Amino acid sequence: MTLAFILVIAAALALVFILSVTLSRNQQISRGVGLAAQIQPIDVEAFRTLVDPLEDDYLRRRLPAAEFRLVRRERLRATAAYVRTAGRNAAVLVSMGQSALSANDAQTVDAARQLVDNALLLRRNAALALIRIYVALAWPNSGMAVAPILHGYEQLNGSAMLLGRLQNPAAPIRISAAL
């Protein structure tokens, strides 16, 4: 009977999750335009400094080991916050790109597809980078490769620019500097 209880609970949880996805999907469809407001700006320069391995090397040479670990953990927490924001922005851009996939203009559709692909890649890499950051939090002396996130974020920015320009040729400057 314990097994039955476990399976019933698991089935109920799965059902609740699937129904909540259905509800949020319906809300997303009706919400639409509010998506752009969900993008949170990122200070790309500060992000770049945080993930620069040369900075880490410099701190390692200059600081005593215990102090370096403290500083490194603080930097890792800050990096995690940036990566989470980048991942959330990527998710918003996936939704925005998908809404442009139904456009009549082939060039816009291509740009939208490129934006969606880049955003998905970034979202995937952000999840993997967060795992690496949490591992590095436990072992602050280990190396950490978050640079691909930064590169992906910049690529995403470029894709968003292109799509924005194609969607609104009259105002090419409107694109997502907020990214």
Added chain:
Amino acid sequence: MRFPAFFAFAFLSAIAHLALYAADEMPSITAENFWRIDWAGLLIEGPLKFALVGEIFAQVFGSYASLARLGKFLIRSAGVALVLAAAIAAAYTPKDGVFGIISGAHVLEQTIYLIEAGLLASIFIASSYFRLSIDRPLFGIALGLSISACVHLATWAVIANGGWANSTRARLDFLNMATYHVCVLIWFYYLLVPARVSQKPAVPLPENDLDLWNRELERLVHQRLPQP
């Protein structure tokens, strides 16, 4: 045809259930033969359900090159974990020595629905994490199948493990049938009723500070980016 596995499943599943109903009503069919027919239906329906889950997965993730490899890895990992969990659950489910053909069918139902519900939940979790928009007919098929799988998993787990009286089992059978009919209505709704056409334009990208945009553009143009 866009959903061959779904239509094969719907068609063969309807035939299997009609055959089972006829076997239940015909006095010439013995109880043992009824359960043999039930087993045959399960053995046809099981692989069809997994083919249908594969079809849903391919259509949700297949069009995104950046997710194709990760998606396959995730679904395979989930599949292996679920098969393992279903095998452990089946091993711990009590067997009836006298009516093994009946308890065996219950365990098989529990196993199929455990793997099916788990795979569908994995697809929903991954698509929700990546915010993939699933088009209306495919979403309807996945939703109906998921509701059916979750409810059937719960009821078959209780039937297979509970040792309850026949009257209670009959009530759970009615719950299964009612759920399946609701799912058929969901499929009809999503496949036959067209979506309301939205007049909203594509979501515009946000307006931002001109200076910041120009600076960012300039930096991107002049920067030497490493090749991916």
